[in-house]
Amino acid sequence: MACQPSRTSDRLIVASAGRISSLDPARANTFGALQLLSAIGDTLYRRSANGELQPSLASALPEISEDGRTVTIPLRDDVVFHDGTRFDAEAMAFSLRRFLRIGRLNYIVGGRITAVETPKPFLLRLRLSRPSTSLVNLLTATNLTPVSPTAYSDYENRALNDRFVGTGPYRLTNFRAVQQRLEPFEEYWGEPPRNAGLDLIYLSNSTALFGAMRSGEVDVLLSDAIDEDQRLALNRMAENDQLREAQGPALVIGYVTLLSNTPPFQDPRVRRAMALSLNRELISRRVSHGLRPPLRSLVPPALPGADGVSWPSFNIAKARTLLLDAGYCNGRVLTVPFTYRSNVPADRLMALTWQTQLQRDLPDCLALNLNGMESTTVYRQLGDGTFPAVMLDWRGPYPDPEAYLAPLLSCKVSKGFICERGEAAISGSFWTAPGLDEALKRSDRSRGRKRLDDLEAIEAVAAEGAAYIPVWLVTARAWSQTTLATPEFDGNGQVRLAQLKEVR
Amino acid sequence: MSRGRELLRYVSTRLALAPVMLWLISSLVFLLLRVAPGDPVDAVLGSRAPEAVKAELRAQLGLDQSLGKQYFDFLWGLVHGDLGMALIDEKPVTEIISRALPASLELSVTALVVAAVVGLSVGFTAIARSEGRLDLAGRFYGIGTYALPPFWVAMLAQLLFAVMLGWLPVGGRFPPGMLPPEGSGFLIADSLFSGNWQALQGSLRHLVLPACTLGLLLSGVFTNALRLNLNRTLRSDYVEAARSRGLNETQVVLRHALPNALLPVLTIAGITVASLIGGALLIEVTFSWPGIALRLQESINQRDYPVVQGIVVVVASLVVLVSVAVDLLVALLDPRVRY
Numbered sequence: 001m002a003c004q005p006s007r008t009s010d011r012l013i014v015a016s017a018g019r020i021s022s023l024d025p026a027r028a029n030t031f032g033a034l035q036l037l038s039a040i041g042d043t044l045y046r047r048s049a050n051g052e053l054q055p056s057l058a059s060a061l062p063e064i065s066e067d068g069r070t071v072t073i074p075l076r077d078d079v080v081f082h083d084g085t086r087f088d089a090e091a092m093a094f095s096l097r098r099f100l101r102i103g104r105l106n107y108i109v110g111g112r113i114t115a116v117e118t119p120k121p122f123l124l125r126l127r128l129s130r131p132s133t134s135l136v137n138l139l140t141a142t143n144l145t146p147v148s149p150t151a152y153s154d155y156e157n158r159a160l161n162d163r164f165v166g167t168g169p170y171r172l173t174n175f176r177a178v179q180q181r182l183e184p185f186e187e188y189w190g191e192p193p194r195n196a197g198l199d200l201i202y203l204s205n206s207t208a209l210f211g212a213m214r215s216g217e218v219d220v221l222l223s224d225a226i227d228e229d230q231r232l233a234l235n236r237m238a239e240n241d242q243l244r245e246a247q248g249p250a251l252v253i254g255y256v257t258l259l260s261n262t263p264p265f266q267d268p269r270v271r272r273a274m275a276l277s278l279n280r281e282l283i284s285r286r287v288s289h290g291l292r293p294p295l296r297s298l299v300p301p302a303l304p305g306a307d308g309v310s311w312p313s314f315n316i317a318k319a320r321t322l323l324l325d326a327g328y329c330n331g332r333v334l335t336v337p338f339t340y341r342s343n344v345p346a347d348r349l350m351a352l353t354w355q356t357q358l359q360r361d362l363p364d365c366l367a368l369n370l371n372g373m374e375s376t377t378v379y380r381q382l383g384d385g386t387f388p389a390v391m392l393d394w395r396g397p398y399p400d401p402e403a404y405l406a407p408l409l410s411c412k413v414s415k416g417f418i419c420e421r422g423e424a425a426i427s428g429s430f431w432t433a434p435g436l437d438e439a440l441k442r443s444d445r446s447r448g449r450k451r452l453d454d455l456e457a458i459e460a461v462a463a464e465g466a467a468y469i470p471v472w473l474v475t476a477r478a479w480s481q482t483t484l485a486t487p488e489f490d491g492n493g494q495v496r497l498a499q500l501k502e503v504r
Numbered sequence: 505m506s507r508g509r510e511l512l513r514y515v516s517t518r519l520a521l522a523p524v525m526l527w528l529i530s531s532l533v534f535l536l537l538r539v540a541p542g543d544p545v546d547a548v549l550g551s552r553a554p555e556a557v558k559a560e561l562r563a564q565l566g567l568d569q570s571l572g573k574q575y576f577d578f579l580w581g582l583v584h585g586d587l588g589m590a591l592i593d594e595k596p597v598t599e600i601i602s603r604a605l606p607a608s609l610e611l612s613v614t615a616l617v618v619a620a621v622v623g624l625s626v627g628f629t630a631i632a633r634s635e636g637r638l639d640l641a642g643r644f645y646g647i648g649t650y651a652l653p654p655f656w657v658a659m660l661a662q663l664l665f666a667v668m669l670g671w672l673p674v675g676g677r678f679p680p681g682m683l684p685p686e687g688s689g690f691l692i693a694d695s696l697f698s699g700n701w702q703a704l705q706g707s708l709r710h711l712v713l714p715a716c717t718l719g720l721l722l723s724g725v726f727t728n729a730l731r732l733n734l735n736r737t738l739r740s741d742y743v744e745a746a747r748s749r750g751l752n753e754t755q756v757v758l759r760h761a762l763p764n765a766l767l768p769v770l771t772i773a774g775i776t777v778a779s780l781i782g783g784a785l786l787i788e789v790t791f792s793w794p795g796i797a798l799r800l801q802e803s804i805n806q807r808d809y810p811v812v813q814g815i816v817v818v819v820a821s822l823v824v825l826v827s828v829a830v831d832l833l834v835a836l837l838d839p840r841v842r843y
Binding site for chain 1: 540543547549553561593594595659663666670673675681683791802805807
């Protein structure tokens, strides 16, 4: 380490995986881009690390009308964009309308917002097509970060990929796909950054990221792309006070999808047997040394409405009974083609571990035939019903149970327990249950305790159907050198870059 | 026909055939990409985007057109020097390539120099003690470096020199805390011309590990080529004749044998540099070197058709140009060559 050249500036170097191809909130959809946007922009609301909803560019929590179809948001009056333009209701409306018009992820709004109004200079009003409790959490989504109407006047209907003019604590002073420079914004309305600026760099693989952190080349490592062994090594270094490690909310779920409209998984007993045969604790231990906690619900436990235990735990005797009922075992082994994403090392290890566990626990009943396939190909063929069983993961675009349940369970056209068109079909399970879609819509209308009960009921139905088998949670982690304070996460799983500070 | 005219005819034929070859290659890439499973729209929108949104983007990108129409548009653009717009970055493909190509060329040329210097030195030393221990070591070196998996060697080099010893950076092309000098994209040249010595030092430090790793892995080819050719040349009649005229062994080797033995090596060097431009994939990925090969890998994963097509066409063009140039050089240097 002594051979590394000395630093030429006080700026901190933050490394992550993933080249940034667009910085436009209407286009950005990668971990790195959203993390960067969270430092150079603000949202109306943000979630604190303990899940509390806090106003950011809004000056107070939203007022929701009696019928739930109008949301009124008071805005701060002391905010300016990086180009000096004043932030007001018109600026926010400009950004929201722009996102709804050209946002590549505008489907996450799901047609809920029908009109954006500006009754007063610092008052924003959203008209909704239906009452939506999850909308407030949607307003914390980084994709809804406002942009300066002045700077984006020529980009109202098209993306501006390599520049960004927002309201965040940093302004972007240099952008390349592999490196970005952020300088503190002197007129920032909130608490100023605790560091002299940041250089964000991109390294293309886990070993390079790990090596850069170990050799001290970078100050902070943010990544969801660190291989398990290296994640464990970093974890151990943190335990030995060689690094500092921070954990964010676990918002990524790993799960298995079972194709439920054709044999053998058309039979719910076989699906349940699969769910019961999965030893999550063993898999978590073997694959991630326990760093990916076992998961028994579709909604991450960090979010309200997740009971965390809807799916049954490992029970090999019950699995055998169900398989016997379905006509397997005693010489008739059910061999399941199990697909995993070959470019995701943890998935491959999970598949291998489960295969071996089944060889040990149910050798006469159930076997997995593994098939590795590159992610892009898997996602392309998922909705075609190509994979009888496939390991996937999902991170909701905003921290709300709706963002996890609807993408897996909602269904537009169904026949009995088979979803013919809708999210459940796109997700590759083709499974639904009578009344499930209506229950999903109802849960988004209800509030408070009633909503939590509705969500629990939905998870219970999904667990009974067993078309999805939750496997594990992926916890967001970040590491810093010991000369820095431990990084802090917000409730959306993003590191608060402005809070990074030296402690020498 | 005079030799000069023969050569001119040969080069003209090669150059005339180049567009045909490029057309075949680009057509093949166009077709293979469309046949391959995976959808660029999924890469842009995510797999869960509603079908209507996907259809809209597909239409916007022209992917809803018939394959024939897409192919015709692609060829039409190609003929007019337009490689299209990248689906993911929404930038002209030519701009993306012009930013990534200097990085690859800088790496390739440096690696080639390392490969040539090390490979030829080892090969020459080995043949100097023919059938001795040095020769055996040279043979092992030639085969060993060729057989070692590049990603494994690259990772070992990374772990040893960057992580454990901390002598060199783990990856990237420029120190993260500095901004690269503006200019041609060749950072070493840009740093030199702008007199920015700190940038030059930073660029060189980042170049050493990937270039040496790649160069050493390629050097075995040079070692073997020189060993075999020099061995054969040293046994040829004209070398024996030189010896019989009383020339000492150094003169025989350096003046008579080596120039002839180096001619096939020149051809190999040409092929190597051409393949390096697009083929240093594993090195670029391992060392996060932002070159054309890393870009190609990312674009294949994202099914960014125009970028993949553009990179393949540009790399193929460079391969054709380099191979013609090498043929020309060999013909100029070797009067025995006939076309």
